[in-house]
Amino acid sequence: MGEIIKVGMADLKTCKSPDGVTTLGLGSCVGIAIRDPVTKVGGLAHIMLPDSTAIANNSNKPKFADTGIELLVEKIVEEGANRQRLVAKIAGGAQMFAFQNKVDMVRVGERNVEATKNKLKEMRIPILAEDTGENYGRTVIFYPESGDFIIRAVGKDEKTI
Amino acid sequence: MADQLNLEVMSETYYDVLKELGNIGAGNATTALATMLGCKIDMKVPQVRLLEFKEVGSAIGGEEQIMTGVYLAVEGDITGSIMFLLPTEAAKHLIGKLMGMTSEGDTFNEMELSALKEIGNIITGSYLNSLSAMTNLKILPSVPDLAIDMAGAILSVPAIEFGTMGDNILLIETQFTDDQDMSGYFILVPDLESYSKILRSLGIC
Numbered sequence: 001m002g003e004i005i006k007v008g009m010a011d012l013k014t015c016k017s018p019d020g021v022t023t024l025g026l027g028s029c030v031g032i033a034i035r036d037p038v039t040k041v042g043g044l045a046h047i048m049l050p051d052s053t054a055i056a057n058n059s060n061k062p063k064f065a066d067t068g069i070e071l072l073v074e075k076i077v078e079e080g081a082n083r084q085r086l087v088a089k090i091a092g093g094a095q096m097f098a099f100q101n102k103v104d105m106v107r108v109g110e111r112n113v114e115a116t117k118n119k120l121k122e123m124r125i126p127i128l129a130e131d132t133g134e135n136y137g138r139t140v141i142f143y144p145e146s147g148d149f150i151i152r153a154v155g156k157d158e159k160t161i
Numbered sequence: 162m163a164d165q166l167n168l169e170v171m172s173e174t175y176y177d178v179l180k181e182l183g184n185i186g187a188g189n190a191t192t193a194l195a196t197m198l199g200c201k202i203d204m205k206v207p208q209v210r211l212l213e214f215k216e217v218g219s220a221i222g223g224e225e226q227i228m229t230g231v232y233l234a235v236e237g238d239i240t241g242s243i244m245f246l247l248p249t250e251a252a253k254h255l256i257g258k259l260m261g262m263t264s265e266g267d268t269f270n271e272m273e274l275s276a277l278k279e280i281g282n283i284i285t286g287s288y289l290n291s292l293s294a295m296t297n298l299k300i301l302p303s304v305p306d307l308a309i310d311m312a313g314a315i316l317s318v319p320a321i322e323f324g325t326m327g328d329n330i331l332l333i334e335t336q337f338t339d340d341q342d343m344s345g346y347f348i349l350v351p352d353l354e355s356y357s358k359i360l361r362s363l364g365i366c
Contacts, residue, residue, distance in 0.1 A: 008214060008215030008218070009214035009215060009217070009218075009313075009317070009320055010214050010215075010324065010328065011214075011215060024218065024223075024224035024225050024311065024313050025218070025224035025225055025310075025311040025312060025313015025314040025315075025316070025317070026313070026314060026317070027310070027311075027313065027314030027315060027316070027317030027318060028317045028318055028321055029317045029320075029321070048214075048317070048320065048321045048324045049321060049324055049325065055325055057326065057327060060328050063324055063328070094314065096230075096308050096310065096314060096315060096317065096318050097230075097232050097306040097308055097318060098306050099234070099303070099306055105242075105318070105321065105322060108321055135308075136310055136314070137310040137311040137313065137314020137315070137317075138314070139224075139225060139311065139313075154227060154309075154310055154311060155268070
């Protein structure tokens, strides 16, 4: 087993087999794991907001689903992945509190998931599995070697999708 | 006058003011809590920090640490939200004081959840009252909501709100002491216009 590389909030990292990438405590944010199953190069992005074009200060690319996914794919390809073979798994986008009534916060988890799916579809990257929505946080670990996407949540059994 | 306020270039003065507000708010909360819990609790604000998103996790003891987050929306002259975070151990301790006992393990039963919401309400309410008093601005808190989960997941909510404005979070650490030391955290997320209002009303701007 290799190293496990940590990805923070509004962050993304690539890795090669046998290493893995992880991000802890995904709430309304979405974790997007992408890999090339042949060369076993992959990466993980932890995005916070759906759309960079809706925000004035949008220079932090990994923060947004649209720019974050694009940047992650670029970096994975640079590491030796074939764009046509890329596949994805996603997790997160929970609604942590029952009300989140400020205009930009309404259903932000759900909107992050929608934006993620739209972007991956636009880039023709199929989503092989997802664990999204609900109202609890998730920690994820992704291994480009196997494509295993391990999901941990408080009070729930660990699962691999 | 520019309404665009860059959080990152906020002056030392503003942090000192927030810390002072925190101390005064803590003072209000202490009295209310002491009445509620029937014991003396000291509260003070040791630190106010502006952190990058990736630093917040370790600042509060780790993204996977299970914490209680009380979250409320704020309306009136100031719009935005406020969150109060408390590690499970501290929450159990305060509940123990209130109810005379606590349940085992990391989870809370219905009564404890109710007590937690009430404690969170008093603490956030006190902070907002002192902000209101110092600024002369009308600040109306909503009914609080509660989540018990990994700190990172709970923090994602105010982090995302801050994320619409910049790339940092303002974290206010509060220390409680009765017979043991505990730390809790406030995160105040006024929107940009509200930040300007607060500064102007305090004469810093």
